[in-house]
Amino acid sequence: MTSVAHPAGRRLDAFAVASEPGNERMALARVAEAVAGHGLPAPRLERLKTAVAEATMNAIEHGNRGRPELPVDVEVIEDGDDIVVTISDLGGEHAAGPGEEPDLLAKLNGEQRARGWGLFLIRNMVDGMDVTTDGPRHTVQLTMRTGGAPASATEGDGHEEGL
Amino acid sequence: MKKACEASVRELPGAAVIELTGEVDGGAAGVLTAAYERAVADGDPGTVVLDFAHVDYINSTGIALIVSVLARARSQRRKVVASGLSEHYREIFDITRLSDFIELFGDLDAAVSQLQSQ
Numbered sequence: 518m519t520s521v522a523h524p525a526g527r528r529l530d531a532f533a534v535a536s537e538p539g540n541e542r543m544a545l546a547r548v549a550e551a552v553a554g555h556g557l558p559a560p561r562l563e564r565l566k567t568a569v570a571e572a573t574m575n576a577i578e579h580g581n582r583g584r585p586e587l588p589v590d591v592e593v594i595e596d597g598d599d600i601v602v603t604i605s606d607l608g609g610e611h612a613a614g615p616g617e618e619p620d621l622l623a624k625l626n627g628e629q630r631a632r633g634w635g636l637f638l639i640r641n642m643v644d645g646m647d648v649t650t651d652g653p654r655h656t657v658q659l660t661m662r663t664g665g666a667p668a669s670a671t672e673g674d675g676h677e678e679g680l
Numbered sequence: 681m682k683k684a685c686e687a688s689v690r691e692l693p694g695a696a697v698i699e700l701t702g703e704v705d706g707g708a709a710g711v712l713t714a715a716y717e718r719a720v721a722d723g724d725p726g727t728v729v730l731d732f733a734h735v736d737y738i739n740s741t742g743i744a745l746i747v748s749v750l751a752r753a754r755s756q757r758r759k760v761v762a763s764g765l766s767e768h769y770r771e772i773f774d775i776t777r778l779s780d781f782i783e784l785f786g787d788l789d790a791a792v793s794q795l796q797s798q
Contacts, residue, residue: 627751632744633744634776
């Protein structure tokens, strides 16, 4: 588990959503609103929105186990040329843990389950993803450079957990 | 506001078209499965077209549903093609390698033209 320093910079928004299915859409819409006009080209904004939705869904399902009384906290920060979004739940180390890299052919042949794309998508959508756990608080930090090089379509960082 | 997935099915010579609207996420499982079953129930189509022109959201669970449809179609020796994906979702089909197994068309007309020329 990596240790991630809380980013400095200017907070663009901070909010919480209840751990209910579908609230990831609320999170992505609000993040998109917060970063509007802060230099993310449209295709990269779409990537960030997908990553935020997947990370929020993961926090709702795997972190807070769908308990609506538990919040998923979202913070959006502009740090120099970076947009940093942190998404936190109260699930501690996610029980799903590291999982196998999704392999479409294996899925088509029934050798892997059809699901398991969430963290793969997140990793491939953003320029950086870090995960920290501090007691019950589990945080995924997503970093997207404004106008920077597109996120790699193939690089991973070794973190994986099932969706 | 969540827009639940809906599907309509129509037959073409040798193919069936599933036109999807709304959000392709976990809530779409029943709709997509039922639509596929309707699509292949009559006429034994060799190709199933998934049209996403009116879909505005696909998440990882939706990708898994598409994988399941593709797996089922392959086991029945049917081809799956897709139309109407936005640039962003075309990229996701590339990253997941779905586009290695599902031919992508810009729109439904292009897909239908291609199928009817075969």
